[in-house]
Amino acid sequence: MKRIAMTLFALSALPALPVSAAPARKLFADFEQLPPEPDSAYARTLAAHQAEAAHRPAQLVPTLRQPTFLDVDATLQWTSANFSALGKPKWEILHQDITVEILPASSELKTAIVATVRAHQPVDSLSLLTMAVSAIKVEAVDGTPLKVSASKMGGYSGLSVELPAPLTPEVDWKLATTATAKLNCNPQGIGLLPCGIGGTYQWVTFHNYYLTPAASHSPFKSTLHVVTAANKVAAAQGIPTGSDTLADGRKVWHFEQPERTENAGFAVAEYVQNTAKLVNDKPLRVFTTTKYASSAKNMVELATKVVGVYSADFGDFPWPGLNLMQLENNFGGGYAPLSGIFMYRDVYAASPGTGYWYSTTELTAHEIGHQWWGNLVEPATNGDVALSEALAEFSSCLYTEKYMETRSQIIGDNLSYLYRVPANEDMPVGAQGVYGTPSYVQIVYHKGAAVFEMLRNEIGTDHVLKSLKQFAVEYNRDYASLKNLQAVAQNVSKKDLSWFWNQWFDKKGAIEAEVAGRLLVDAEGGYVVRLRVHQTAAKPFRFTVPITVDYAALKSEVKLVEVNPKGEATTIVEFAVAARPIRVRLDVQRSVIRKFATGTPGDFNLSGQVDGADLVELALRYGRAMRIKAKNGQEYFFSDSGWNELYDLKPDRRIDMADVDALDQWVGTVAEEF
Amino acid sequence: MTTSQTFKRFAGRSASTRLAFCAALLAAAAGCGQETAVTAPVTADASIAADVAGAADAKGAAIAEPKVVGAGHSEGPYVELSGSWSADAQRVTITVWAGDLPNLLGLAAHLVWDPAQLELTASDALNLTEESEASGFAWRHVLKAIAPGRLTAGSARFRSVSHPYAYPEGAKVSRDPWLKLEFRVLATGPLKIGFDDATQLARKAEGEFIPVQWIGATVEVPAGFAIGGAP
Numbered sequence A: 001m002k003r004i005a006m007t008l009f010a011l012s013a014l015p016a017l018p019v020s021a022a023p024a025r026k027l028f029a030d031f032e033q034l035p036p037e038p039d040s041a042y043a044r045t046l047a048a049h050q051a052e053a054a055h056r057p058a059q060l061v062p063t064l065r066q067p068t069f070l071d072v073d074a075t076l077q078w079t080s081a082n083f084s085a086l087g088k089p090k091w092e093i094l095h096q097d098i099t100v101e102i103l104p105a106s107s108e109l110k111t112a113i114v115a116t117v118r119a120h121q122p123v124d125s126l127s128l129l130t131m132a133v134s135a136i137k138v139e140a141v142d143g144t145p146l147k148v149s150a151s152k153m154g155g156y157s158g159l160s161v162e163l164p165a166p167l168t169p170e171v172d173w174k175l176a177t178t179a180t181a182k183l184n185c186n187p188q189g190i191g192l193l194p195c196g197i198g199g200t201y202q203w204v205t206f207h208n209y210y211l212t213p214a215a216s217h218s219p220f221k222s223t224l225h226v227v228t229a230a231n232k233v234a235a236a237q238g239i240p241t242g243s244d245t246l247a248d249g250r251k252v253w254h255f256e257q258p259e260r261t262e263n264a265g266f267a268v269a270e271y272v273q274n275t276a277k278l279v280n281d282k283p284l285r286v287f288t289t290t291k292y293a294s295s296a297k298n299m300v301e302l303a304t305k306v307v308g309v310y311s312a313d314f315g316d317f318p319w320p321g322l323n324l325m326q327l328e329n330n331f332g333g334g335y336a337p338l339s340g341i342f343m344y345r346d347v348y349a350a351s352p353g354t355g356y357w358y359s360t361t362e363l364t365a366h367e368i369g370h371q372w373w374g375n376l377v378e379p380a381t382n383g384d385v386a387l388s389e390a391l392a393e394f395s396s397c398l399y400t401e402k403y404m405e406t407r408s409q410i411i412g413d414n415l416s417y418l419y420r421v422p423a424n425e426d427m428p429v430g431a432q433g434v435y436g437t438p439s440y441v442q443i444v445y446h447k448g449a450a451v452f453e454m455l456r457n458e459i460g461t462d463h464v465l466k467s468l469k470q471f472a473v474e475y476n477r478d479y480a481s482l483k484n485l486q487a488v489a490q491n492v493s494k495k496d497l498s499w500f501w502n503q504w505f506d507k508k509g510a511i512e513a514e515v516a517g518r519l520l521v522d523a524e525g526g527y528v529v530r531l532r533v534h535q536t537a538a539k540p541f542r543f544t545v546p547i548t549v550d551y552a553a554l555k556s557e558v559k560l561v562e563v564n565p566k567g568e569a570t571t572i573v574e575f576a577v578a579a580r581p582i583r584v585r586l587d588v589q590r591s592v593i594r595k596f597a598t599g600t601p602g603d604f605n606l607s608g609q610v611d612g613a614d615l616v617e618l619a620l621r622y623g624r625a626m627r628i629k630a631k632n633g634q635e636y637f638f639s640d641s642g643w644n645e646l647y648d649l650k651p652d653r654r655i656d657m658a659d660v661d662a663l664d665q666w667v668g669t670v671a672e673e674f
Numbered sequence B: 001m002t003t004s005q006t007f008k009r010f011a012g013r014s015a016s017t018r019l020a021f022c023a024a025l026l027a028a029a030a031g032c033g034q035e036t037a038v039t040a041p042v043t044a045d046a047s048i049a050a051d052v053a054g055a056a057d058a059k060g061a062a063i064a065e066p067k068v069v070g071a072g073h074s075e076g077p078y079v080e081l082s083g084s085w086s087a088d089a090q091r092v093t094i095t096v097w098a099g100d101l102p103n104l105l106g107l108a109a110h111l112v113w114d115p116a117q118l119e120l121t122a123s124d125a126l127n128l129t130e131e132s133e134a135s136g137f138a139w140r141h142v143l144k145a146i147a148p149g150r151l152t153a154g155s156a157r158f159r160s161v162s163h164p165y166a167y168p169e170g171a172k173v174s175r176d177p178w179l180k181l182e183f184r185v186l187a188t189g190p191l192k193i194g195f196d197d198a199t200q201l202a203r204k205a206e207g208e209f210i211p212v213q214w215i216g217a218t219v220e221v222p223a224g225f226a227i228g229g230a231p
């Protein structure tokens, strides 16, 4: 039974407290690096992205980071189809015929390569890179031995080949190498070739180091022959062109890669194939072990759908087909060379309707995104890697938003940057050295995707998609920079985006702002919402924020409001509303890289007064948290897509009773005039 | 009311609500600001008792008393007022009822009246459902006179434990008292107490707004009624 107790009070002295009387208060929780909650969707995503990031070799040879040929003459015009951004090299490898065999017993990889070389100027020696080899022989294809000196370069071998006579320009010449390399396998191998020699799967991913004149950017066409045991099947990117049986019973599996690329790998297992037709009747082949053959039908359906969606959004699927390869679970993520994708085992077991399906879809849509971003259009420099990773991730986010009907991926990416990057690890998304920060994944993959998401607020989703399609056409089979994309987006949107590119790609950081609201009545009796956005950053951010205005009778509208501080800490914006709003909400879908705090403390609904409605708003967010305590007392980072720091009135990354308690002192406060 | 009952009654509410409430509204009243949740209501109850004694003496000749007239609700969720004249206290006592709310997370509104006609002398917000440590939930309230003739009230149901896997959960409110108010009468005639349209809201745990009939009431104070009452 509820009893009543009356409290007496005097009403005489109740002036509304002006907010300026408030003591200085903390707006946002301090940064704290907590480990991600094990087995959470966020932990899976992060692991997958980090695994993929480990496949970038640039880190391995720091002195060779520059994206130029070792031997380039920038004054020459590059006339071969595409790759115009490379500059014309003195010589290049046009094609490699590669035979590989993994020797599991000795953990070795045998390679035999016949490289077709074309000079554009007379050259008398060739500098090459290959994997770290323990034995190598180089000869002209007619059998003439060539003098070669090898040196260790990081995890790779640098070769210097002396030619019997200078190469004649524009006349193709061939050299052959045979090499044996000791494999010290690490599935996410940093400093090593990523590889695995397990009982079920044996695989190597090379990036561009079969044989290359440069640390990066020397695409070649190829024919790949993989020698396997009699009971095994090889899978790789490119077009499978059949197999032969050797005299001793071993098999050789052939793949034709008709496109110039520097991304490659292969895998060997007792694979079976699921096949389907992609758009334009191009073949999809999904290679799994027998055990996963049935569940992999879900992957076939998913990949077919994603390729279809991207073909419509970014332009026709550019390659002759797409092959998906299953690898062991400790591969951890995906790797997407041109026309092929390697992904870890369990995604081929996932089925729609289960929790795992969501992670599977995110990863698959990201890797398929690389068929356009990273393969069709390649980043010109390490500072442009967002063109590969951020665009692949953004594409995946667009896919899950539309076809999984959830924004949790893009929100998770946004939060991952906001809450996982310590200030001393932060770097601009477009920084040349961004691969060097331990927060590389959170910055390039996660913030990068969130930056493209913000572009939707600036120029609209249609213009974003149109820009990406145009970009993929203009820079197909070529290298491009972030600036190139800016130019395309400006051209499509007819808007100057230099401030956006500068703020989000050239500079680091995120928006932190206090937002206060007031409701005003204009001369005609119409309602006007006025907002005061206060930023403390040295250079306040310009941004466009979607603002949801809720009215009685369950009506709402969303307004895109531009905050353009022009260097000032405080920006006042206002907009007319159709009626007296029940509440005004900022960035409900978290499409802005921001932390907002209430400028009138506790005025969550931006009504201009802290009242009972703010308590109800708080109740709806109660429990949301960016940290979680496990039963053993260990605190973990938790990615909560319902998180909104606005309600974290007593900031500790948890919306809890402390925030409810903190609201009490502000009840009755009215927004100061602005 | 025994002390232990008083304690139980307030145990369901948070001490901090009570303290803030005191701090804001009763700053001048001795023994409030530092009171704990346990003792604060005892003080209040004692004051009421004193009031009652004084009021009885002050009561004048028998004339018609004020009465509270409400419109009554139709089918569906409602918040409405009922009340009566307390001759002992010399106050109009009002109960704000909430009813027919099958999944209520929280509700809020501003109560408004003409401060020249009525003076709010006491107010309290009540838990809309019985909650305890065992139920794992607690109601929290916001209740404050924010301007003459305007009282903001808000109540919401919170879990005792905040955890990202534990989502908000609404409660079924059949018909329960939400607010208890006391007014001193400052004028005669029909005196309206109602809800400010623009501030009314009730929400489900999923965030959905609940359409609610917010029904005010009229205090009919007969001509010749001695206005004022006990101080």
Ligand SMILES: [Zn+2]
Pocket: A052, A366, A367, A370, A388, A389, A392
């Ligand atoms: Zn990627």
